[in-house]
Amino acid sequence: xxxxxxxxxxxxxxxxxxxxxxxxxxxxxxxxxxxxxxxxxxxxxxxxxxxxxxxxxxxxxxxxxxxxxxxxxxxxxxxxxxxxxxxxxxxxxxxxxxxxxxxxxxxxxxxxxxxxx
Amino acid sequence: xxxxxxxxxxxxxxxxxxxxxxxxxxxxxxxxxxxxxxxxxxxxxxxxxxxxxxxxxxxxxxxxxxxxxxxxxxxxxxxxxxxxxxxxxxxxxxxxxxxxxxxxxxxxxxxxx
Numbered sequence: 001x002x003x004x005x006x007x008x009x010x011x012x013x014x015x016x017x018x019x020x021x022x023x024x025x026x027x028x029x030x031x032x033x034x035x036x037x038x039x040x041x042x043x044x045x046x047x048x049x050x051x052x053x054x055x056x057x058x059x060x061x062x063x064x065x066x067x068x069x070x071x072x073x074x075x076x077x078x079x080x081x082x083x084x085x086x087x088x089x090x091x092x093x094x095x096x097x098x099x100x101x102x103x104x105x106x107x108x109x110x111x112x113x114x115x116x117x
Numbered sequence: 118x119x120x121x122x123x124x125x126x127x128x129x130x131x132x133x134x135x136x137x138x139x140x141x142x143x144x145x146x147x148x149x150x151x152x153x154x155x156x157x158x159x160x161x162x163x164x165x166x167x168x169x170x171x172x173x174x175x176x177x178x179x180x181x182x183x184x185x186x187x188x189x190x191x192x193x194x195x196x197x198x199x200x201x202x203x204x205x206x207x208x209x210x211x212x213x214x215x216x217x218x219x220x221x222x223x224x225x226x227x228x229x230x
Contacts, residue, residue: 006160042220043218045218048217104215105166106163108160110158110159110160
């Protein structure tokens with residue numbers, strides 16, 4: 001069964017450093033998302049991406065964050081200068097584009113645990 | 118921001134009995150509702166969904182009920198199995214194929230033998 005994959009599973013970084021979290025969405029999916037879950041809190045939307053541009057972003061997704069689809073398979077989230085409060089589990093998700101449906105379910109990867117020291 | 122609320126942080130049910138997980142929402146613009154299941158150290162796994170134009174959707178042991186007037190939905194699992202033990206998240210979305218999901222805080226279900 002096709003699945004979303006994410007690397008690395010755990011990333012430890014020093015405050016102020018740049019990190020890139022990587023995702024490989026399901027191959028026939030066209031919509032891509034990043035969410036995060038701070039320990040003990042709910043899963044929060046960060047950004048959605050379609051047709052090589054951001055569709056929607058939350059207030060969390062400030063100038064320190066960026067997303068990119070550098071090739072036909074990868075989808076990345078970059079945090080330019082990490083802060084302590086960026087420590088969280090980051091989930092990538094994808095959904096397909098079938099125009100005869102009202103909504104397409106999002107399928108999530110296993111997550112990357114980011115620890116900022 | 119408490120647009121989607123799951124008021125029960127945990128629930129314990131005996132194997133074979135029914136598990137009922139509840140979710141309330143406040144935003145009447147939500148158009149689509151989903152339930153995800155999450156094991157530790159894994160991502161949320163899609164379980165079942167329901168459109169706002171329906172009041173029930175069933176898939177095997179899982180049934181989701183939607184009461185739009187009460188802004189309430191519930192997930193029924195019958196019969197409950199030990200493998201169902203996980204955290205269950207309710208999520209809601211606006212219309213459109215790529216709308217963001219707004220999640221609840223989750224309910225930890227423990228199915229005991």
